[in-house]
Amino acid sequence: MRWSNLEIEEEERARLPGYREEAVVRHFDAPEAIETRFYEVRAKSILNRVPESSQVPFRWTINIYRGCTHSCVYCFARPTHKYLDFDAGRDFEREIVVKVNAPELLRAELARPSWKGERVALGTNTDPYQWVEGRYKLMPGIWEAMRDAANPCSVLTKSPLLLRDLQLMKEINERTEFSAALSVPTLAERAWRATEPRSPNPRARLEAVAELTRAGIRTGVLVAPLMPGINDAPEQIAPILEMASEAGAAYVTGIALHLRGDVKNLFFEWLREHRPDLIPLYTRLYHRGAYLHPDERRRMGGLVKGPELPPGERMRGRLEPRAPNVRRGAAATDGAGGLDGADAGNGAGASNGAGSRASGVPGWLPDQGRLF
Numbered sequence: 001m002r003w004s005n006l007e008i009e010e011e012e013r014a015r016l017p018g019y020r021e022e023a024v025v026r027h028f029d030a031p032e033a034i035e036t037r038f039y040e041v042r043a044k045s046i047l048n049r050v051p052e053s054s055q056v057p058f059r060w061t062i063n064i065y066r067g068c069t070h071s072c073v074y075c076f077a078r079p080t081h082k083y084l085d086f087d088a089g090r091d092f093e094r095e096i097v098v099k100v101n102a103p104e105l106l107r108a109e110l111a112r113p114s115w116k117g118e119r120v121a122l123g124t125n126t127d128p129y130q131w132v133e134g135r136y137k138l139m140p141g142i143w144e145a146m147r148d149a150a151n152p153c154s155v156l157t158k159s160p161l162l163l164r165d166l167q168l169m170k171e172i173n174e175r176t177e178f179s180a181a182l183s184v185p186t187l188a189e190r191a192w193r194a195t196e197p198r199s200p201n202p203r204a205r206l207e208a209v210a211e212l213t214r215a216g217i218r219t220g221v222l223v224a225p226l227m228p229g230i231n232d233a234p235e236q237i238a239p240i241l242e243m244a245s246e247a248g249a250a251y252v253t254g255i256a257l258h259l260r261g262d263v264k265n266l267f268f269e270w271l272r273e274h275r276p277d278l279i280p281l282y283t284r285l286y287h288r289g290a291y292l293h294p295d296e297r298r299r300m301g302g303l304v305k306g307p308e309l310p311p312g313e314r315m316r317g318r319l320e321p322r323a324p325n326v327r328r329g330a331a332a333t334d335g336a337g338g339l340d341g342a343d344a345g346n347g348a349g350a351s352n353g354a355g356s357r358a359s360g361v362p363g364w365l366p367d368q369g370r371l372f
Contacts, residue, residue, distance in 0.1 A: 013025065014039060016039060016041065016084050016085070016097065017083060017084055017085055018083065018084070019041045019042070019043070019044075020042075020044065021041065021042055023039035023040055023041045023097070024039070024040040025037050025038070025039055025040075026038045026040060028132070028135065035094055036069060036093075036094045036095075036096060037094065037095055037096070038096050038097075038098050038132065039095065039096065039097045039098065040098050040100045041097055041098065041099060041100065042099075042100065042101045043099040043101060043102065043105060045105065045109065046062055046064075046099065046102050046105040046106050046109060047060050047061075047062060047106070047109050047120065048060065048061045048062065048063065056121075056124070057119075058118075058119045058120070058121040058124075058154070059118055059119070060118055060119070060120045060121070061120065061121050061122070061124045061125065062102070062106065062120055062121075062122050062128075062142065063099075063122075063124075063125045063126055063128075064098070064099050064102040064122075064128055064138050064139070064142065065096055065097065065098055065099070065126050065127070065128065065130060065132070065133075066080065066081065066084065066096070066097035066099075066126060067081055067086070067091070067092050067093065067094075067095055067096040067097060067126060068092065068093070068096070068126040068127050068130050069093060069094075069096060069130045069131055069132060069198050070127055070130055070158055070196055070198050070199040071093040071196070071197050071198045071199075072158075072195060072196045072199065073194075073195050073196075073266065073267060073270045074195065074225055074227065074257055074259075074263065074267055075092070075263070076258065076260060076263060077092075077125045077126055078092045078262060078263050078266065079260070079261045079262045079263065080125065081095070082262070084097065087262075088261075088262035088263070088266060089262075089266055093198075096130075096132065098132070098136055098138075099138075100136070100138070102138050102141070102142060103138060103140075103141025103142055103144070103145060104141070106141075106142055106145045106146075107141075107145040107148070107149075110145055110146075110149040110151055111149070117149070117150075117151055117152070118152070119151075119152040119153060119154065119177070120146070120151060120152070120153045120154075121153070121154050121155075121156070122142070122153065122154070122155045122156070123155050123156035123157050124156060127157050127158055127159060128142075128155065128157065129155075129157040129158075129159035129161040129162050130159065131159070131161070131198070133159075133161060134161060139162075139165055140165055140168060143165055143168035143169060143171075143172060144168060146172055146176075147168060147171045147172045147175060150175040150176045151176060152176050152177040152178070153172065153176075153177075153178055154178065154179045154180065154181070155179075155180050155181070156180075156181045156182075156183065156222070157180075157181075157182060157183070158182065158183045158196070158199045158200060158205060159199070159200045159205070160200055160204045160205060160207065160208040161200070162180065162208065162212075163208055163211055163212075166211070166212070166215055169212070169215070169217055170215050170216065170217070173215075173216060173217050178217060178218075179217065179218040179219065179220070179250075180212050180217055180218075180219045180220075181219065181220045181221065181222055182205040182206070182208055182209050182219070182220075182221055182222070183205070183221075183222045183224055184202045184205050184206060184221055184222070184223060184240055184244075185202075185223060185224060185225060185226070185227070185231050186202065186230075186231040186236060186240075187202050187203065187236075187239050187240055187243075188231070188236060191230060191231055194274050195227070195230070195231075195270075203243075206221070206240075206243045206244060206247050207247070209221060209244065209247040209248070209249050210246075210247035210248060213247060213248035213249065213250070214248070218250045219248075219249060219250060220249055220250050220251040220252065220253065221240070221244040221247075221249045221251070221252045221253070222252075222253050222254075222255060223237060223240055223241075223252060223253070223254045223255070223304050224253070224254065224255035225255055225256060225257035225258070226254050226255065226256050226257060226300045226303070226304075227257045228257070228278070228281060228282065228285055228292075228296075229275070229278045229281055230275065230278070232300055232303065234303055237254070237303050237304060240252075241304065252304055253304065254300055254301050254303060254304030255301075256291075256292050256296070256297045256300045256301070257292070258290045258291050258292075259286055259290050260290040261290075264286065264290065267282075268282065
């Protein structure tokens with residue numbers, strides 16, 4: 001992102017809940033920033049303790065941004081914006097809080113005698129490498145503080161922008177435990193643009209995996225979330241596994257979609273606009289709450305086998321050709337097809353009457369009966 005020719009204008013000041021000082025509100029004259037406001041605040045602390053009840057393998061996180069311009073429709077972090085008197089929909093994508101003092105705060109907190117040098121994870125809530133990090137450049141200071149304290153840490157992102165800081169990551173990796181992960185839910189362009197409209201190209205993310213791996217950094221791929229009927233067909237997952245393996249990914253993990261709180265309503269709104277044929281399926285799968293049935297989660301997790309396996313056992317996505325209208329039983333989400341709704345009659349989606357697309361559509365494989 002080139003910023004030298006961008007105008008920066010201080011528009012106003014605003015008070016946000018949880019911050020002592022008023023926020024400076026800025027906007028950037030750039031295509032990615034249209035109608036987006038950035039609230040520059042001075043946070044009181046930067047290390048966040050993870051609840052003991054959580055099953056994640058770390059106890060501390062850092063979030064230098066609140067809200068995220070990637071605009072992922074499924075993002076579980078959306079409801080956290082309500083603590084700032086914003087909504088979980090448009091505001092989460094367009095009203096972004098920037099903790100401009102994050103690097104200096106972190107350096108001070110890591111130096112406290114009470115700090116035990118525990119692992120810290122970044123990118124667990126909102127992406128630290130969303131595009132505006134190209135303007136604020138907060139992450140180099142974060143990594144410098146981690147390096148100087150030799151503090152174990154990790155990062156999860158959807159953006160190859162993290163390669164800007166590769167040298168700092170290598171320096172941390174030489175002194176302590178460091179790892180990275182890239183989220184790649186799909187390689188299909190229409191599915192990507194519809195579900196993550198302002199995120200970087202997923203193929204560029206896999207290229208970043210390769211470069212990090214070449215630098216000696218343990219890097220994995222998250223195929224997450226796996227969304228029933230949208231990106232969970234085995235032949236959609238197989239190319240991700242193949243490219244992750246070629247990139248040298250240390251692991252590949254699949255995680256099923258969960259829909260907590262406001263995210264469930266927002267996701268159903270998205271379905272009504274983009275995939276109304278899937279509404280009966282999602283109503284059935286999520287009628288009890290935010291999570292899929294454990295059996296369905298295990299099925300989805302089983303679709304993703306990583307590069308640690310022998311080459312002949314890595315891919316679950318290589319299907320034998322089959323007739324386009326053969327039903328596969330009650331496991332609805334195993335055959336619902338890609339974003340375009342093709343092969344909707346394959347599995348439980350049949351009840352919505354959407355039927356199949358005609359051959360000749362780009363990407364159509366008559367012997368498999370689906371788009372991907």
